[in-house]
Amino acid sequence: xxxxxxxxxxxxxxxxxxxxxxxxxxxxxxxxxxxxxxxxxxxxxxxxxxxxxxxxxxxxxxxxxxxxxxxxxxxxxxxxxxxxxxxxxxxxxxxxxxxxxxxxxxxxxxxxxxxxxxxxxxxxxxxxxxxxxxxxxxxxxxxxxxxxxxxxxxxxx
Amino acid sequence: xxxxxxxxxxxxxxxxxxxxxxxxxxxxxxxxxxxxxxxxxxxxxxxxxxxxxxxxxxxxxxxxxxxxxxxxxxxxxxxxxxxxxxxxxxxxxxxxxxxxxxxxxxxxxxxxxxxxxxxxxxxxxxxxxxxxxxxxxxxxxxxxxxxxxxxxxxxxx
DNA sequence: ACGCAAATGATAATCATTCTCATTTGCATT
DNA sequence: AATGCAAATGAGAATGATTATCATTTGCGT
Ligand SMILES: [Zn+2]
Ligand SMILES: [Zn+2]
Ligand SMILES: [Zn+2]
Ligand SMILES: [Zn+2]
Numbered sequence: 001x002x003x004x005x006x007x008x009x010x011x012x013x014x015x016x017x018x019x020x021x022x023x024x025x026x027x028x029x030x031x032x033x034x035x036x037x038x039x040x041x042x043x044x045x046x047x048x049x050x051x052x053x054x055x056x057x058x059x060x061x062x063x064x065x066x067x068x069x070x071x072x073x074x075x076x077x078x079x080x081x082x083x084x085x086x087x088x089x090x091x092x093x094x095x096x097x098x099x100x101x102x103x104x105x106x107x108x109x110x111x112x113x114x115x116x117x118x119x120x121x122x123x124x125x126x127x128x129x130x131x132x133x134x135x136x137x138x139x140x141x142x143x144x145x146x147x148x149x150x151x152x153x154x155x156x157x
Numbered sequence: 158x159x160x161x162x163x164x165x166x167x168x169x170x171x172x173x174x175x176x177x178x179x180x181x182x183x184x185x186x187x188x189x190x191x192x193x194x195x196x197x198x199x200x201x202x203x204x205x206x207x208x209x210x211x212x213x214x215x216x217x218x219x220x221x222x223x224x225x226x227x228x229x230x231x232x233x234x235x236x237x238x239x240x241x242x243x244x245x246x247x248x249x250x251x252x253x254x255x256x257x258x259x260x261x262x263x264x265x266x267x268x269x270x271x272x273x274x275x276x277x278x279x280x281x282x283x284x285x286x287x288x289x290x291x292x293x294x295x296x297x298x299x300x301x302x303x304x305x306x307x308x309x310x311x312x313x314x
Numbered sequence: 315a316c317g318c319a320a321a322t323g324a325t326a327a328t329c330a331t332t333c334t335c336a337t338t339t340g341c342a343t344t
Numbered sequence: 345a346a347t348g349c350a351a352a353t354g355a356g357a358a359t360g361a362t363t364a365t366c367a368t369t370t371g372c373g374t
Contacts, residue, residue, distance in 0.1 A: 018340055055354035078233050095281055104279055111271050118263055124252055124292035131288045133272055135281035175371055212323040
């Protein structure tokens with residue numbers, strides 16, 4: 001077989017991180033797990049649930065390392081705990097359901113542009129920003145709305 | 158003198174909170190203190206510094222009560238600690254200097270409108286939102302930029 | 315002035331996260 | 345494949361922010 005193998009091993013290698021079992025498991029979880037946005041605790045629980053044995057401290061360490069390496073993004077929605085997601089290179093903002101915590105993503109060019117302009121007007125150079133809309137999705141698929149379906153909402157423009 | 162007195166006593170009363178010394182002091186600090194945006198710890202330290210004797214637990218309690226009563230707003234900028242500010246009824250978003258932590262406020266009608274539209278498109282009913290721009294103010298007045306002046310920037314558009 | 319529920323303050327407890335350190339493991343080299 | 349060692353891990357202690365407990369104090373209506 002040719003050398004077009006494990007992209008994860010590559011990711012880790014090029015990030016200067018040696019490829020260990022906990023790291024590969026965590027990366028795999030973000031790539032093909034049930035949730036795109038997960039807290040350290042969630043990652044830990046999911047790994048335990050799937051029989052993997054990793055320490056909570058390691059999960060925290062690895063998440064931080066991955067974030068610093070650019071593999072993951074860290075968000076601080078309300079509630080004091082950080083959530084992470086795979087960095088796909090495509091910036092987006094979030095809307096979080098206040099009932100069930102479900103996270104939806106969106107991108108709006110107008111808002112992004114305005115942010116730049118506003119910062120410029122105030123004499124700041126933007127380095128980062130976080131926009132999070134808090135809402136309740138009673139109108140769509142939400143466990144707390146009596147519907148457990150996965151949300152598939154897409155902006156119809 | 159007529160009965161158009163202490164608006165603070167009124168605020169507390171109408172919030173169902175009895176007017177106590179810690180509450181009045183904290184409210185006064187937000188109204189005429191040196192900072193509009195303060196964490197519990199900052200409030201606590203400022204009160205101690207001015208000779209007042211309040212417990213830290215009370216500060217936390219009162220801040221939460223004030224927030225629930227609508228007197229204060231709570232924000233969760235990055236860094237894991239909540240900051241509070243007097244609720245003036247005028248919604249605004251924030252830009253925080255990553256160097257010195259200085260907070261500047263702004264309001265942009267275009268962004269606000271877009272948020273509404275986006276949520277509507279996704280089938281959510283917005284209940285709240287938080288937008289925070291992280292930047293460094295090396296271009297303006299920042300202690301870390303060698304200038305301690307208070308910023309007075311105002312968006313011109 | 316009384317009485318009592320509400321409020322306070324000191325401290326313990328909790329929660330998320332980081333640190334410590336002894337043990338294990340990846341990986342380059344023999 | 346065996347060796348060596350720095351890097352990584354895991355268990356648990358430590359930290360920082362915040363909340364809960366509870367005995368004591370205080371605001372306020374009577
Ligand atoms: Zn954005
Ligand atoms: Zn996302
Ligand atoms: Zn806004
Ligand atoms: Zn503000």
